[in-house]
Amino acid sequence: MSNSVSATRDKRSLDYAIRSGLAGGIAGCVAKTAVAPLDRVKILFQASNPEFQKYAGTWSGAYRAGLSIYKEGGLRGLLQGHSATLLRIFPYAAIKFMAYDQWRPLLMPTKDHENNYRRFATGALAGMTSVVFTYPLELIRVRMAFQSRQPDHSPNPQRPSFLRAMSRIYSESAIPTSQPSTSSVSTTPKQVFERLPILKFYRGFSVTMIGMIPYAGTAFLTWDFLRAHFYPATHDRSQRPPPVANLAIGAVSGAIAQTVSYPFEVVRRRMQVGGLTRPDRWLRWGETVGSVYASGGWRGFFVGLSIGYLKIIPMNAISFAVWQSGKRALGV
Template sequence: MSTTVSGQRDTYSLGYAIRSGLAGGFAGCVAKTAVAPLDRVKILFQASNPDFQKYAGSWTGAFRAGLAIYRDSGIRGLLQGHSATLLRIFPYAGIKFMAYDQWRAFLIPSEGHETNLRRFSAGALAGMTSVTFTYPLELIRVRMAFHSRVTAQSASARPSFLRSMTNIYQEGTISQTSAASAASSSHIFDRFPILKFYRGFTVTMVGMIPYAGTAFLTWDFLRAHFYPARDDISTRPGIVANLAIGAVAGAVAQTVSYPLEVTRRRMQVGGITRPDRWLGWGETIRMIYSSGGLRGFYVGLSIGYLKIIPMNGISFAVWQGCKWLMGI
């Protein structure tokens, strides 16, 4: 029991939290960089970018879309929006993994308290904590990645981080054909301009519950099942095991939460398609269903698997490796 109490005290210390956050942030950056081209293509598919709808719906479509981006813009095009991704992912992943350590220690203070519900809750709370603090950066990243030849009038309009941020801030203040709708939206945006950076936040927060909860539940369950806690360090999972377990956790989480992710992407680019007002859940869901039926909620899922499986495997493995190097 003394070992458990000592371990809990270490987990709650400021030094542990900082090192856990740094390890998580670095892990997130490494993983995101590895899958950045797939992430760009997936966002274009999910948000129904008119340039790339002809490629959606097949495994080869992702490859052909990537080639089209490369022919048009080179490597820079495949990494478009990645600067915003890194600016977001370091604090996002850092806060998520740090928060998971803290929430897990709080909800599961000893082995006797360890249940799948508590594992799920710790992961869901960690994801929600992280999203709350970093969502505006996620929205800017999506806007940068959404840009293509059709969605901008000239090459000079290719959005930088600051230009995307400025465009979002100015949405809702331009003249619209519907005066009543514009007046209502402008009133809300004028009073709370920060809301412009939280388009799609509610669906993101709701989607984070099954995604992060399922990912950490699967991760924790598989590690506990195949590598039960012992004092012998030889029983702890190695790099390959952490990669495999993290990959499985990502695949399961992606499957469970994907329809909400598609809804979120469409709401996030709502400022481009409907800058005069806020697109709500119901309208966005009806829009997706009317254009693609039930399959519309799974557009880009094949790319999601191609992206999320290696990304989660890398992030979990690098997180654990960094924690080991930092002595936590």
């Protein structure tokens, strides 16, 4: 049996999928841990945490915000929400990379099928697949990172935790209290939708899914295109891209993808923390976009982008490189 037939068989097997997913999950955890402090600062800026808005808008502001967090909570403060990040990122990255390896041979079964449209679609589908299964963990992680300090009137100050964040989300109101719903006849489908408790863990889900299309699509498009351009497919191991090349290609992929999708990310963060800033409301697309524009104009959709580059470039570089190294180590 030829090597190409063997490779096709292996990629469609459960064993290959598990090994690819394991490599992806480990890669995601390593990459996220490397940029965890920057991730926390970026979330505080994106979600307009009132205590940190004075730092937003400059490169030095990110440093000063991080220093402020460190002075108040030490290393634990910089890593606040990271436990939830790891709980989320392992399945998220595992599913994303595993899904990519499964979608790719379906959309591009041969070399002749490879083009930028299919590369983009493959990446978008992989990203959307992972979001569907892991979004509640992402919301909990953002809530933990957003909370900067306990109210002064709190008799027993407690650090944000995964279970406390989950409990708070569950107890939040999903529909405006001013809208009565005394009978099933007057209840709209939207109100019924928002009453379901599980949907409280999907605040900002629609904008996340839409934003995932340009982000994951562009990231994997760039990754696949650059690898195919500089390192054409070959069975000669000596001709495969070295780790430093995977780092560089991953970095470029992350920078381009971040720029394209960033406005969606800002809107998503605002919607995700809506239960904290407006606990009686279910923030919608229109009013969230309007709020971002009213507070900062078009620049408001790019607040924290500089930190985003500092975070996403090394994170993408590390995740892609570790994913490839992990796959090789696991024999796939």
